[in-house]
Amino acid sequence: MTDVIALRSYAADQWLAAGGEQPLLAAIDGSVVAEMPAPSDPAALLDHARRVGGPALRAMTFQQRGKLLRGLADALTARKEELYALSALTGATRSDSAFDIEGGIGTFFVYASKAKALPDAHVMLEGAREVLSKGDFLGQHILAPLTGVAIHINAYNFPVWGMLEKLAPTLLAGMPAVIKPATDGAYLAEAAFRIMIDSGVLPPGAIQLLLGKTGDLLERLDGQDSVAFTGSAATANRLKAAPAIVRNTVRFAAEQDSLNASILGADARADSPEFDLFVKEVVREMTQKAGQKCTAIRRALVPAALIDQAQAAIAARLAKMTVGDPRDETTRLGALAGIRQRDDVIANLAALRVEADLVTGGAVPELAGALAKGAFFEATLLRCDAPLTAEAVHSVEAFGPVATIMPYGDADEAVAIANAGKGSLALSVFSHDLPTVLRLVAGTSPFHGRILVVDRDNAAASTGHGAAMPNLQHGGPGRAGGGAELGGTIGMMPYLQRSAIQGSEAVLEAVGRL
Numbered sequence: 001m002t003d004v005i006a007l008r009s010y011a012a013d014q015w016l017a018a019g020g021e022q023p024l025l026a027a028i029d030g031s032v033v034a035e036m037p038a039p040s041d042p043a044a045l046l047d048h049a050r051r052v053g054g055p056a057l058r059a060m061t062f063q064q065r066g067k068l069l070r071g072l073a074d075a076l077t078a079r080k081e082e083l084y085a086l087s088a089l090t091g092a093t094r095s096d097s098a099f100d101i102e103g104g105i106g107t108f109f110v111y112a113s114k115a116k117a118l119p120d121a122h123v124m125l126e127g128a129r130e131v132l133s134k135g136d137f138l139g140q141h142i143l144a145p146l147t148g149v150a151i152h153i154n155a156y157n158f159p160v161w162g163m164l165e166k167l168a169p170t171l172l173a174g175m176p177a178v179i180k181p182a183t184d185g186a187y188l189a190e191a192a193f194r195i196m197i198d199s200g201v202l203p204p205g206a207i208q209l210l211l212g213k214t215g216d217l218l219e220r221l222d223g224q225d226s227v228a229f230t231g232s233a234a235t236a237n238r239l240k241a242a243p244a245i246v247r248n249t250v251r252f253a254a255e256q257d258s259l260n261a262s263i264l265g266a267d268a269r270a271d272s273p274e275f276d277l278f279v280k281e282v283v284r285e286m287t288q289k290a291g292q293k294c295t296a297i298r299r300a301l302v303p304a305a306l307i308d309q310a311q312a313a314i315a316a317r318l319a320k321m322t323v324g325d326p327r328d329e330t331t332r333l334g335a336l337a338g339i340r341q342r343d344d345v346i347a348n349l350a351a352l353r354v355e356a357d358l359v360t361g362g363a364v365p366e367l368a369g370a371l372a373k374g375a376f377f378e379a380t381l382l383r384c385d386a387p388l389t390a391e392a393v394h395s396v397e398a399f400g401p402v403a404t405i406m407p408y409g410d411a412d413e414a415v416a417i418a419n420a421g422k423g424s425l426a427l428s429v430f431s432h433d434l435p436t437v438l439r440l441v442a443g444t445s446p447f448h449g450r451i452l453v454v455d456r457d458n459a460a461a462s463t464g465h466g467a468a469m470p471n472l473q474h475g476g477p478g479r480a481g482g483g484a485e486l487g488g489t490i491g492m493m494p495y496l497q498r499s500a501i502q503g504s505e506a507v508l509e510a511v512g513r514l
């Protein structure tokens with residue numbers, strides 16, 4: 001990469017002044033990829049979204065807005081190689097990039113397809129009509145888009161998917177969005193955003209891009225606005241306590257840290273297919289996107305009798321995961337997003353090692369040439385033999401290629417250990433015994449937003465532990481932030497207001513056609 005990309009924010013349907021500020025470095029070799037622009041005026045973006053973008057989107061029906069998503073997905077597909085080229089600089093291998101880029105575009109396709117089953121109208125009915133009294137007086141819930149702005153604050157790990165998975169339900173619901181990507185990797189988010197603008201598919205004001213500092217953006221929000229945040233719990237807690245967010249009851253949905261677990265069922269033996277499937281999945285989750293996935297397996301729970309064999313099998317497989325230039329086809333483990341992120345992983349690893357022993361990895365690999373300046377880190381497996389009394393392994397998220405293997409006694413103990421994460425996005429169970437599966441699902445479901453059950457019969461069709469599916473909820477309780485994104489209409493709820501309409505049958509009939 002020779003030319004430094006001068007990034008621009010996009011406000012009121014115009015690209016603003018370019019670059020000139022903070023340089024953004026390539027994760028793979030520390031070279032300068034792009035420059036951030038000066039901060040922009042949040043008031044102008046909010047005003048344009050409220051006055052222009054919102055009315056234009058709300059003038060369309062749900063089905064019409066679904067067609068916008070289809071058009072955007074086609075435009076992104078046509079130019080996706082531009083995104084792959086930039087994605088490699090964030091440290092991602094081709095298959096990591098596919099997870100981000102194709103995963104994001106796929107989310108648009110799924111939402112576009114779901115829209116065909118939504119009303120060709122401006123409100124959506126929810127549930128059945130309720131008879132409220134004797135005579136012609138009924139009740140019906142309806143859902144209508146909020147009249148404000150959706151603020152999307154995204155994390156650095158999925159510059160494309162993270163933006164599109166929020167945008168699909170927002171646009172389909174009928175709200176304009178102001179997107180604030182994470183600064184690290186903002187050049188990839190800006191490129192995907194630019195393709196959507198270039199496509200000419202969207203009405204004016206539907207999407208705007210706010211790079212860098214957000215100024216007093218949050219202080220300008222009111223009860224018709226909605227914030228969707230993805231990032232660390234510390235930032236989420238700070239932002240959701242902003243005075244205007246509290247004062248004006250602004251909707252604030254957070255997707256944050258998550259100590260996801262995977263459980264190998266007690267029915268498994270070292271030669272069972274489920275043992276092998278579990279080992280492969282743990283390794284895939286540790287190495288895909290260099291472990292920088294909010295859904296990645298951080299805690300691998302194994303029946304005590306199998307812990308040594310599982311540890312050996314995972315370590316042996318990790319040894320084959322070549323670390324290096326993500327553009328090289330033989331590379332299995334790319335770089336972290338930057339040196340800051342690697343320093344965080346190293347610090348969090350030190351906290352984990354107070355309770356867990358190092359099995360393999362734990363260091364910066366020695367790479368030759370320019371890669372020596374990249375943000376690479378070895379895949380690192382830890383082992384904690386006393387998970388029921390441990391704290392750090394259930395609370396410290398080393399956001400990189402790091403996982404801890406731990407033994408459990410019976411199903412109740414496995415449930416207690418999994419739930420000690422105090423709320424996670426994703427749990428997986430590898431078992432071929434239905435009673436075992438049911439005990440684990442019943443015990444863990446209150447603590448986990450999504451549970452994947454894999455066995456020898458469905459493994460080939462499995463979508464994988466770490467993949468958030470557009471058709472299903474993405475979000476978890478407690479530590480995971482309490483949000484619920486995606487999941488078809490579930491993901492649209494932060495952008496729709498539910499109203500209970502009471503009146504005669506004729507009124508309800510007409511309201512349903514609004």
Ligand code: NAP
Nearest residue numbers: 154155156181182183214230231232235255256257258294
């Ligand atoms: P972060 O530091 O909390 O930043 C997240 C976002 O918040 C970034 O866009 C950041 O912008 C922005 N931000 C920070 N301070 C702000 C402020 N005062 N006002 C407005 N925006 C502000 O998190 P991160 O380090 O980027 O992301 C890693 C974390 O995200 C991990 O803990 C991971 O588990 C979590 N994550 C969760 C999910 C999920 O779906 N649950 C998905 C991905 C990642 P700048 O970059 O410009 O500072």
